[in-house]
Amino acid sequence: MTTLALPAARFSDLLAAEWIKLRSLRSTYWAFGSGALAVIGFNTNAARADHVNYPHYGGPIRDDFVYWALRDAFTQGSAMILVLVCASIGAITIVGEYATGLVRTTFTAVPDRRAVMAAKVVVLTAVMTVFGALLAAASYASSQAILDGRGLGVPISHPGAWRVVVASALLAPVCALVGMGLGAVIRHSATTMVLTTFVLLLLPSFVTDRYHWTASVRHAFPFNAWARIVDVGYGKSHMLVPKYPATVGGGWVVFAVWAAVAAVVAVVVVDRRDV
Amino acid sequence: MIEVEQLTKRYGPTTAVRELSFTVRPGHVTGFLGPNGAGKTTTLRMLLGLVEPSGGTAMVSGHSFRRHPRGLRHVGALLDAHDVHGGRSARAHLHALARSNRIPRARVDEVLAEVGLTEAAARRRVGSFSLGMKQRLGIAAALLGDPPVLMFDEPLNGLDPEGVLWVRGLFRRLAHEGRTVFVSSHLMSEMENTADELVVIGRGQLIAAESLTEFAARGTAPTVTVRSPHAGALAVVLESEGAVVAPYDEETLKVDGVSAVRVGELAHEHRFPVWELATQTASLETAFMELTADSVEYAAGETR
Numbered sequence: 378m379t380t381l382a383l384p385a386a387r388f389s390d391l392l393a394a395e396w397i398k399l400r401s402l403r404s405t406y407w408a409f410g411s412g413a414l415a416v417i418g419f420n421t422n423a424a425r426a427d428h429v430n431y432p433h434y435g436g437p438i439r440d441d442f443v444y445w446a447l448r449d450a451f452t453q454g455s456a457m458i459l460v461l462v463c464a465s466i467g468a469i470t471i472v473g474e475y476a477t478g479l480v481r482t483t484f485t486a487v488p489d490r491r492a493v494m495a496a497k498v499v500v501l502t503a504v505m506t507v508f509g510a511l512l513a514a515a516s517y518a519s520s521q522a523i524l525d526g527r528g529l530g531v532p533i534s535h536p537g538a539w540r541v542v543v544a545s546a547l548l549a550p551v552c553a554l555v556g557m558g559l560g561a562v563i564r565h566s567a568t569t570m571v572l573t574t575f576v577l578l579l580l581p582s583f584v585t586d587r588y589h590w591t592a593s594v595r596h597a598f599p600f601n602a603w604a605r606i607v608d609v610g611y612g613k614s615h616m617l618v619p620k621y622p623a624t625v626g627g628g629w630v631v632f633a634v635w636a637a638v639a640a641v642v643a644v645v646v647v648d649r650r651d652v
Numbered sequence: 653m654i655e656v657e658q659l660t661k662r663y664g665p666t667t668a669v670r671e672l673s674f675t676v677r678p679g680h681v682t683g684f685l686g687p688n689g690a691g692k693t694t695t696l697r698m699l700l701g702l703v704e705p706s707g708g709t710a711m712v713s714g715h716s717f718r719r720h721p722r723g724l725r726h727v728g729a730l731l732d733a734h735d736v737h738g739g740r741s742a743r744a745h746l747h748a749l750a751r752s753n754r755i756p757r758a759r760v761d762e763v764l765a766e767v768g769l770t771e772a773a774a775r776r777r778v779g780s781f782s783l784g785m786k787q788r789l790g791i792a793a794a795l796l797g798d799p800p801v802l803m804f805d806e807p808l809n810g811l812d813p814e815g816v817l818w819v820r821g822l823f824r825r826l827a828h829e830g831r832t833v834f835v836s837s838h839l840m841s842e843m844e845n846t847a848d849e850l851v852v853i854g855r856g857q858l859i860a861a862e863s864l865t866e867f868a869a870r871g872t873a874p875t876v877t878v879r880s881p882h883a884g885a886l887a888v889v890l891e892s893e894g895a896v897v898a899p900y901d902e903e904t905l906k907v908d909g910v911s912a913v914r915v916g917e918l919a920h921e922h923r924f925p926v927w928e929l930a931t932q933t934a935s936l937e938t939a940f941m942e943l944t945a946d947s948v949e950y951a952a953g954e955t956r
Binding site for chain 2: 384
């Protein structure tokens with residue numbers, strides 16, 4: 378019997394292994410590809426619609442059109458699709474292991490479960506950030522290019538414009554991590570998908586902003602945080618100013634807290650439970 | 653070397669494994685036997701750190717397996733051939749496992765060749781594999797790290813006769829190389845030609861831990877079958893010698909309590925022609941069934 382010399386355990390090996398796992402699944406390409414098409418398509422279409430309809434818009438809209446143009450750069454509908462796609466991909470990275478039983482093979486190969494989960498968190502965060510950045514940049518470029526047809530495109534140097542791109546890009550890793558955290562807790566595909574959708578997309582609309590505390594809860598959801606950060610015209614337009622307004626800084630904090638808590642939950646919960 | 657000491661696992665009110673102690677030594681193929689639900693899989697999962705014991709210890713090579721940062725070079729395990737992602741190719745599956753343990757990529761092709769998965773099969777998605785092919789893939793994964801200890805849970809399920817022969821040869825070779833090979837099964841007949849040592853459990857408790865030959869000796873004494881045209885008269889002679897005779901058909905007798913040699917001598921003395929004379933050793937299967945049936949009855953009486 379020949380025993381191979383034991384090399385030191387390196388975290389980079391686990392990163393490489395998780396990267397191999399991610400890119401060796403056909404479903405990964407379908408999820409990223411269809412998600413990208415839908416998000417960029419909806420944003421581009423919103424810009425096209427405004428481009429076509431602009432002659433019929435009245436004075437108030439034309440006065441505030443820079444905000445309209447920035448909304449076309451990443452629409453609410455596209456953001457919802459992005460949330461769904463990213464949360465699903467995040468959930469699948471861990472639920473896929475539990476549902477197939479692969480998790481036992483994985484943890485037999487690497488008994489240090491925290492390290493495996495940390496590697497999953499790092500790879501997912503990196504991949505989703507790149508994915509989000511590509512979609513946000515492509516959406517911004519294509520929508521403003523279309524509006525430029527009427528000289529209405531907003532340059533990225535416009536105050537606050539960068540927020541639309543950065544917040545939309547970061548919405549991807551934040552939601553992916555939330556999907557992964559919930560997946561690690563629930564471990565069943567269908568239940569995870571339903572609950573993730575409920576928490577990220579439905580729950581915020583059930584919370585009123587009429588009272589101070591409910592408004593605070595409302596502002597604490599990632600989707601609402603995104604909506605606040607990208608709303609460059611918040612409070613400036615003729616539209617209603619909320620009684621308990623949200624802040625851009627608060628929005629960034631909400632992103633960071635959700636991502637961090639989800640990552641910690643994923644690592645700790647998987648480490649503690651029998652598989 | 654595998655050392656299990658007072659190992660216990662409780663799931664709420666049910667006890668899957670109860671104060672189980674045994675040792676598995678290197679250089680042998682050790683069968684891990686018990687009826688379905690005896691606690692074999694739970695024990696293996698505790699050895700691999702997948703399931704936390706409620707009490708006792710499960711050590712591999714003197715260590716708790718979960719303390720190792722990486723596992724493949726310490727223990728190779730096939731718990732369930734279905735524990736793979738059906739969407740990945742066999743090669744990608746092994747590549748990811750190898751990479752996580754810093755095992756060179758060339759080793760993936762080595763183990764694929766060793767278990768007989770062809771180049772075309774290695775590229776196919778695992779979801780399209782038969783159970784036999786999945787078993788081969790699982791064995792390939794267990795061999796990746798060239799580990800000193802190997803554990804297999806029901807590895808013969810789904811294998812064709814050629815595959816079963818191959819697996820037996822592989823297990824013997826691994827043991828001959830000085831490795832610890834621990835193989836579970838719920839069928840004694842599978843272990844009969846595979847294992848030299850046995851650990852038998854029933855209802856989560858140890859029934860026997862001994863060599864295959866010792867275990868076989870536990871079975872009931874051999875029965876002699878004799879066929880003669882004068883079976884009736886022969887029966888009278890045999891009974892007068894103290895044998896217990898049970899007629900099987902008009903010409904055949906099943907004889908307990910005397911040896912085949914004595915049956916032949918008696919037939920010769922009385923000039924009875926003998927058409928057939930054979931000893932039937934109680935099979936290991938019977939010994940196993942008797943032992944585990946006891947444990948099941950005992951347990952059933954307990955809950956009453």
